[in-house]
C-alpha cells in the first residue's frame with residue numbers, strides 16, 4: 001500500500017508569528033502515523049524558522065515554488081539548490097503559478113528537472129480550467145501537462161513523484177461559503193488519465209509507484225469521499241490547511257480510513 005499523503009498549501013497566508021502558532025497547535029494535535037505523511041507548504045519566508053520548530057517525525061516541509069536555475073543574477077528568485085536541505089517536496093505547476101504568474105509548460109518542465117537534480121520530490125499540479133472542461137478538453141489538457149512536465153526525467157525519477165489533480169474550477173476562491181466540489185467519479189477519471197499517460201511514457205511500474213493526489217476545495221466533510229477513490233493516495237488542501245480544526249479534520253479522515261483498512265499506528 002502506498003503511503004497516504006496529506007499536503008497543506010498555505011499559499012500567501014500567515015506571517016511568521018501566525019505560521020509558528022499554527023504549526024505549534026498542529027504539532028500538539030497531530031500524531032505520528034506510520035502510513036500517513038503530513039506535509040506543510042508555507043510561504044518561502046517562513047520555511048527556515050518552521051524547519052527549526054518542526055517535529056520531523058510528524059511533518060515534512062514543501063516549498064510552494066522555486067526557480068529552475070541553481071544560482072545567478074535572478075533578482076527576487078529562490079532556487080531549488082537553496083532549498084535542498086530545507087524541504088523534502090516542492091509544489092510545481094500550481095494553477096495559480098500557471099494562470100496568475102503566466103508559468104508556461106516548458107518552465108514547469110525545467111522546474112521539475114531542477115527539483116529532482118537537487119534531491120527534492122516534485123508535487124506536480126495538473127488540471128483543466130472550466131472552459132477547457134466545458135469544451136471537452138480535460139483529457140488532452142492533462143495529457144499535455146503531464147507529458148511536458150516529465151520530459152526531462154527518467155523512469156526512476158518518476159517513481160518517487162507526486163502528481164496532484166487540481167481542476168482549476170474547483171479551487172476555492174477565498175470565500176469560505178463558496179465551495180465547488182468535484183464529483184469523486186470525475187476525480188477517478190482524471191486519476192486514470194494521469195496513470196495511463198505515465199504508463200505510455202515510462203511503463204506500468206512507474207505509473208503504479210507515482211502517488212496521485214486530489215486537490216480543490218477539500219474540507220474534512222468531503223475528504224473521505226476523495227480518499228475512497230481507487231488510486232487516489234492523498235489530498236492537497238489549500239484554504240482548509242490554514243485552519244487548525246479543518247486541517248486536523250482532514251488528517252483525521254485519512255487516519256480513520258487507514259485504520260478501517262487495518263493499518264497499525
Ligand code: PGA
Pocket residue numbers: 009166170171172173215216217218236237238239240
Ligand atoms: P483549495 O486550494 O483547497 O483552497 O481549493 C487547493 C490548492 O490550490 O492547492
